[in-house]
Amino acid sequence: MLLPLLAEFKRRRVFRALIAYGIAAFAVLQVSEPVSHALHLPDWTLTFMVVALGAGFPIVILLAWAFDVSGSGIERTAPIRPDRKAGLEGVRLGLILVGVGLLAAAPGITWHFLVRRGAQAPLEHASASRTASLAVLPFVNMSREKEDEYFSDGITEEVINALANVEGLHVVSRTSAFAFKGRNVSVRTIGEELAVASVLEGSVRREGSAVRITAQLINAADGYHLWSQTYDRELRNVFVVEDELARSIVHALRPRLVKASSQLVRQATASIEAHDLYLRGRHFWNKRTEQGLTRAVEAFQHALDLDPSYALAHVGLADSKSILIEYGTARPADVLPEAKAHAQKALELDRELGEAHASLGLISTYEFDWEKAEQEYRRAIELRPAYASAHQWYALVLINLGRFADARTEAERARQLDPVSLIINNMVGLVSLENREYPRAIEEFTRTLELDPGFPPTLRALRAAYFLSGKYGDALAQHDKLSEMGPEQLIMRARILLASGDRAAAVELLRHLEDRSPTKPVSSTALAGIYVSLGDKEQALALLERAYAERDFRLRGLKTDPDWDPVRTDPRFQRLLRQVNLE
Numbered sequence: 001m002l003l004p005l006l007a008e009f010k011r012r013r014v015f016r017a018l019i020a021y022g023i024a025a026f027a028v029l030q031v032s033e034p035v036s037h038a039l040h041l042p043d044w045t046l047t048f049m050v051v052a053l054g055a056g057f058p059i060v061i062l063l064a065w066a067f068d069v070s071g072s073g074i075e076r077t078a079p080i081r082p083d084r085k086a087g088l089e090g091v092r093l094g095l096i097l098v099g100v101g102l103l104a105a106a107p108g109i110t111w112h113f114l115v116r117r118g119a120q121a122p123l124e125h126a127s128a129s130r131t132a133s134l135a136v137l138p139f140v141n142m143s144r145e146k147e148d149e150y151f152s153d154g155i156t157e158e159v160i161n162a163l164a165n166v167e168g169l170h171v172v173s174r175t176s177a178f179a180f181k182g183r184n185v186s187v188r189t190i191g192e193e194l195a196v197a198s199v200l201e202g203s204v205r206r207e208g209s210a211v212r213i214t215a216q217l218i219n220a221a222d223g224y225h226l227w228s229q230t231y232d233r234e235l236r237n238v239f240v241v242e243d244e245l246a247r248s249i250v251h252a253l254r255p256r257l258v259k260a261s262s263q264l265v266r267q268a269t270a271s272i273e274a275h276d277l278y279l280r281g282r283h284f285w286n287k288r289t290e291q292g293l294t295r296a297v298e299a300f301q302h303a304l305d306l307d308p309s310y311a312l313a314h315v316g317l318a319d320s321k322s323i324l325i326e327y328g329t330a331r332p333a334d335v336l337p338e339a340k341a342h343a344q345k346a347l348e349l350d351r352e353l354g355e356a357h358a359s360l361g362l363i364s365t366y367e368f369d370w371e372k373a374e375q376e377y378r379r380a381i382e383l384r385p386a387y388a389s390a391h392q393w394y395a396l397v398l399i400n401l402g403r404f405a406d407a408r409t410e411a412e413r414a415r416q417l418d419p420v421s422l423i424i425n426n427m428v429g430l431v432s433l434e435n436r437e438y439p440r441a442i443e444e445f446t447r448t449l450e451l452d453p454g455f456p457p458t459l460r461a462l463r464a465a466y467f468l469s470g471k472y473g474d475a476l477a478q479h480d481k482l483s484e485m486g487p488e489q490l491i492m493r494a495r496i497l498l499a500s501g502d503r504a505a506a507v508e509l510l511r512h513l514e515d516r517s518p519t520k521p522v523s524s525t526a527l528a529g530i531y532v533s534l535g536d537k538e539q540a541l542a543l544l545e546r547a548y549a550e551r552d553f554r555l556r557g558l559k560t561d562p563d564w565d566p567v568r569t570d571p572r573f574q575r576l577l578r579q580v581n582l583e
Contacts, residue, residue: 132254133170133196135220136160138181139213142205152204153178154279155213155242159200162246162264164386169250172196173388173418174286179451191220194419198226200249209235215245217252227252238275239267269303269310277303281316290328296320311353314346318359325366325553332366332551339363354384362393365400366553368580373397388417392424395431400556400582404435420451426458433461434560438469456482463492468562472500487513487522495533506530523547525554529563541572548579555580 028049136159141152157174164171172194180190187199202215210232217227229248233241243265250264269275281299284292300317303310321339324330340363346356361376377394380387391414398407411428418424429444445462449455463478475496482489490509498506510530513522528543547555558564558573559582567573577583 132168133172134163134198134200134249134253135172135177135190135194135196136163137190137199137201138178139201139215140203142203142212143207148206150280150283151206151276154282155204155238157282158242158265159246162242163249165264165384166246166250168254170196171386173386173421175388175421175424176418179420187218187220187223196220198253206235211235211238211241213241213245215249217249235272238272239265268312269307271303271307271310274303274307274310274313277306278310278313278316281313281320285316285320288323288327290324293320293324293327297324309349311346311349312355314342314349315353315355315359318342318346318356319362322359322362322366332553336363336366352383354380354382354387354390357383358387358390358393361390361397365393365397365556366551368551368556368582370397370401370581386417388414388421388424391417392427395427396556399431399434400559402560404431407431422448422452422455423457425451426455426461429458429461429465433465433468434557436468436562438465441465442469454481454483456484460489460492463496467492467496467499470499472496476500488526491522491526491530495530498530498533506533510534523552523554524550525552532563532566535566537567537570540567541570541576544576545572548576556582558582 136156139152139156141149143151156177160171160174160177163169164173176194190199191197197220199218199220200215201218202213205212211234213231213233215229215231216225218224219226227248229245231241231244243263246264269278277299281296281303284296284299287293297317297320300313300320303313304317307313318339321330321335321342324335325332340360343356343359343363346353346359350356357376357380361373361380364370364373364376374394374397377390377397380390381394384390391410395407395410395414398404398410408428408431411424411431414424415421415428425448426445429441429448432438432441432444442462442465445458445465448458449462452458459478459481463475463482466472466475466478476493479489479493479496490513494506494509494513497503497509513527524543524547528540528547531537531540531543544555544558555576558577558580564573574583
């Protein structure tokens with residue numbers, strides 16, 4: 001029976017039909033997979049297509065057996081010759097043809113469900129944790145004015161903040177996303193470096209009272225565009241378009257995460273001009289320089305002049321004034337009362353504003369109120385779990401309290417949210433430094449400098465790690481890489497020289513530094529450090545007491561900083577610890 005059957009298959013061109021159908025089915029599957037991903041069709045769609053195409057094989061055999069395609073059209077195939085009829089007719093023949101069709105489909109179905117799926121399983125498992133993960137790259141400024149870049153950057157940051165509030169969606173923080181600004185890096189590389197599955201890129205064009213925002217959502221693994229849209233709106237509706245954009249992105253990534261009634265971007269102010277000034281303020285705040293912070297204060301203040309109820313502008317003003325203590329020459333007594341007033345006003349306007357609680361936490365650290373600082377940071381993180389700065393600042397509080405395990409947890413969480421942020425990576429190293437794990441600190445600071453070899457805070461921190469581990473030559477080498485040589489840097493150089501045996505050079509540097517200038521004051525805490533190195537404990541303690549009278553923020557390290565070990569048991573030092581609430 002087999003030979004007659006094969007002869008009939010050949011006569012009726014069944015084999016040719018099977019081959020043609022198989023090639024067509026394979027082509028359909030090759031096209032359907034990327035299309036199903038792009039259209040976000042359910043996971044079972046591809047499986048359904050494989051089964052449906054497999055079921056087509058028996059049908060193709062039946063049709064090829066019964067009909068023949070010729071130049072004159074489709075005709076019924078001539079009947080079986082009498083000498084081949086044995087066993088090839090009726091129900092039995094139909095079952096034979098269906099069975100052959102299933103056998104033809106079996107290899108393809110087996111390959112899809114066993115071989116291909118088995119090979120993909122480890123990859124799917126490995127990427128499952130970052131499926132709903134996203135990096136929002138800085139939107140390109142397409143406006144005529146180059147200085148409008150602050151506006152496109154600000155729109156990007158507001159979209160990042162909106163998406164970061166979506167539970168179940170991991171969004172990389174601003175600093176890490178902006179690290180790729182202006183760099184010609186592939187989407188795949190960005191996805192690998194930031195550990196995200198998707199990348200959003202776009203552009204902003206502002207002209208008069210109109211704004212055009214174009215955005216594209218891209219699969220980082222293969223570069224396929226998952227979604228794209230262009231929004232043309234009036235500037236007065238900028239918060240509405242930001243909300244539309246954010247909701248579209250979430251729907252494209254995970255439709256079930258979008259709640260019909262939820263609003264991802266709230267209208268923070270009714271004043272277009274106030275919003276523009278706020279974005280300018282954020283632009284200058286992110287520079288973290290004394291000049292930048294001064295201009296940020298001006299911008300935020302002007303925004304509040306236009307809209308006193310703009311809660312985020314109150315937060316911006318509070319933060320800018322506060323950190324001028326560290327990045328500028330502001331005295332705590334001059335800026336903290338006003339900074340606190342603005343942070344509290346922001347909470348009066350919006351009790352759920354996590355950024356305002358973080359501001360109060362920062363202010364509390366400058367006031368040495370650790371309990372209040374911890375309370376505020378916890379509340380900030382509760383309201384905004386993805387706020388990397390809150391985790392970073394909280395980590396510093398925990399370092400100062402000597403709770404290093406908790407500090408590392410918060411620092412690592414901040415780094416997870418903002419993986420290439422220099423200051424956050426530096427904080428991870430500081431945990432090890434203050435916990436006296438010097439080899440680990442050196443390793444972590446070295447990794448941070450791979451991101452930016454000239455980052456001053458990490459150069460200073462690595463210098464300290466070498467100094468505290470007795471590697472004075474390496475410490476001096478790091479010191480010489482610093483571009484800024486203010487009083488505190490010269491003090492540190494003197495301490496390294498003294499420890500390495502060059503006492504004369506150290507004393508000469510100290511003589512010049514003690515004449516304090518009103519424009520460039522020398523930190524009393526820093527001066528106390530070199531007197532500890534000189535063995536003059538009385539002068540060191542007197543300077544620390546003066547630092548407390550000045551509310552020098554550097555005293556926050558009294559409990560854990562190894563510099564103070566030689567005077568740690570002195571009653572005057574113990575009193576200082578109680579005064580700054582670290583004992």
